[in-house]
Amino acid sequence: MKLSARMQKIADLCVGTxxxxxxxxxxxxxxxxxxxxxxxxxxxxxxAGGPLRKAMQNVAFYDSKIRDIRLGAGLAPLAxxxxxxxxIAGMGGELIASILAGDPEKTxxxxxxxxxxxxxxxxxxxxxxxLGLPITGEYLVKxxxxxxxxxxxxxxxxGGEVFADPLADTEVPPMLFEAKDPLLGEFLDRxxxxxxxxxxxxxxxKDPSAHGSAELERHISLSAVYGAMKExx
Numbered sequence: 001m002k003l004s005a006r007m008q009k010i011a012d013l014c015v016g017t018x019x020x021x022x023x024x025x026x027x028x029x030x031x032x033x034x035x036x037x038x039x040x041x042x043x044x045x046x047x048a049g050g051p052l053r054k055a056m057q058n059v060a061f062y063d064s065k066i067r068d069i070r071l072g073a074g075l076a077p078l079a080x081x082x083x084x085x086x087x088i089a090g091m092g093g094e095l096i097a098s099i100l101a102g103d104p105e106k107t108x109x110x111x112x113x114x115x116x117x118x119x120x121x122x123x124x125x126x127x128x129x130x131l132g133l134p135i136t137g138e139y140l141v142k143x144x145x146x147x148x149x150x151x152x153x154x155x156x157x158x159g160g161e162v163f164a165d166p167l168a169d170t171e172v173p174p175m176l177f178e179a180k181d182p183l184l185g186e187f188l189d190r191x192x193x194x195x196x197x198x199x200x201x202x203x204x205x206k207d208p209s210a211h212g213s214a215e216l217e218r219h220i221s222l223s224a225v226y227g228a229m230k231e232x233x
Contacts, residue, residue, distance in 0.1 A: 001028075001031070001032060001035065001036070001062055003028060003029070003032055004143055005141050005142060005143050006089075006116065006141045006143040006148050006150075007028060007029050007032075007089075008032075009139060009141045009150055010029055010087060010089055010114050010116055010150060011029050011032050011033055011037060013085075013112075013114045013137065013139070013150065013152055014033060014037065014039070014084075014085040014087065014112070014114060015084055015085055015111065015112050016039075016083075016084020016085055016111055016112075017038065017039055017040045017041065017084060018039065018040065018041035018042070018043075018082070018083045018084045018085070019033055019039055019041075019042055019043070019083050019084065019085040019086070019087060020042075020043040020044075020045060020078055020082070020083035020085075020086050020087065021042070021043070021044050021045070021087045021089075022045050022074065022075065022078075022086060022087065022088045022099070023045070023046055023047065023051075023088060023089070023090065023091055024044040024045060024046050024051065024052070024055050025046065025051045025054065025055070025090065026051070026054055026055055026058055027044050027054070027055030027056075027058050027059060027066070027069075028058060029087060029089075030042040030043075030044055030066060030087075031058060031059060031062050031064045031066065034064055034065060034066055035062065035064060041068070041083070042066045042068065043068045043069075043070060043077075043078065043082070043083060044066065044068065044069045044070070045069075045070045045071070045072055045077045045078070046071065047071075047072065047073045047074075048071075049071060052069055052071060055069060056069060073099075074098075074099035074102055075099060075100075075102065075103060075106055075107065076102075078106070080105070080106045080109040081109040081110060083110060084110070084111045084112065085110070085111065085112045085113070085114060086110045086112070086113050086114075087113075087114045087116075088113065088114075088115050088116075089114070089115070089116035090116060090118055091117065091118060092117060092118055092119045092120050093117035093118075093119055093120030093121050093122075093123045093124030093127075094120050094123050094124070094127075096115055096117055096124055097123065097124050097127035097128070097131075100113070100127070100128070100131060100133065101127065101131055104131060107131070107133070107155065108132075108133075108155040108156075109155075110155065111154065111155075111156070112152060112153075112154050113133070113152070113153045113154070113155075114150065114151075114152055115150070115151045115152070115153065116148060116149070116150045116151075117149065117151070121149045121151070121171075122170040122171045123170075124151065125151065125161075125163070125170045125173065126166070126170055128151070128153050129163065132155075133153040133154075133155055133160075134153060134154060134155070134157040134158070134159060134160025134161070135151060135152070135153050135160050135161040135173070135175075136152050136153060136154045136157050136160055136161070137150075137151070137152030137175065138150070138151060138152075138161070138173045138175035138176050138179070138181075139152075139181070140176065140181050140183040140184065140187055141183075142183055142186075147183055147186065147187050147190065161173055161174065161175055162174070167221065167222070167225060168225045168229070171191070171222065171225070171226075172184075172187070172188065172191070172225075172226070172229055177229075177232070184233065185230065185233050188226050188229055188230045188233075189230070191222075191226045192223060192226045192227055192230065195219050195220075195222050195223035195226065196223060198219050199216065199219050199220060199223065202215065202216045202219065203216070
């Protein structure tokens with residue numbers, strides 16, 4: 001059984017002997033954890049029956065012993081503290097944040113969260129800080145031409161990531177620089193090109209409103225921030 005680079009990194013970041021995959025979809029990460037990661041208890045949850053049926057098909061195909069498959073939204077199907085690691089991957093950052101904010105006490109009962117947002121990563125980072133969930137790991141993984149961001153937070157950890165500059169650090173966290181992540185240069189290049197494209201499009205529209213002007217200035221600032229970061233590499 002071979003996982004994609006993104007899924008393998010998520011699996012490698014799981015700790016303990018029990019894990020829950022929230023919004024599991026295909027169920028491949030829990031199956032790998034059970035067969036190769038030494039995990040004894042795996043819980044697969046999803047808000048819809050279709051993905052759970054697909055997960056059950058994969059459980060059968062890979063001859064997995066996983067039987068704990070639950071229907072429900074977010075953390076609702078889980079009991080407090082019943083998994084060492086909770087995986088939430090492949091959702092938007094704001095949706096992940098809303099799941100974690102839904103029941104703060106339950107959220108803080110788990111040892112580790114491995115989060116892989118598909119969008120709005122900076123918004124998720126801000127929410128984690130507001131919720132008092134220390135960010136203890138930041139990783140970049142390339143998959144099918146896309147660079148994915150993976151965030152680890154541990155509710156009971158001391159300290160965690162510090163954002164001295166909210167605009168820059170929530171977009172490109174300091175931990176990536178500290179770890180000398182090999183994908184950081186390419187990641188920044190893509191961000192710079194993305195901002196330049198947005199700026200060009202906004203200037204062609206010539207939105208005279210205060211909102212349009214403020215939004216344009218924000219993207220110009222982000223482009224400059226990414227450029228300054230790239231020069232530090």
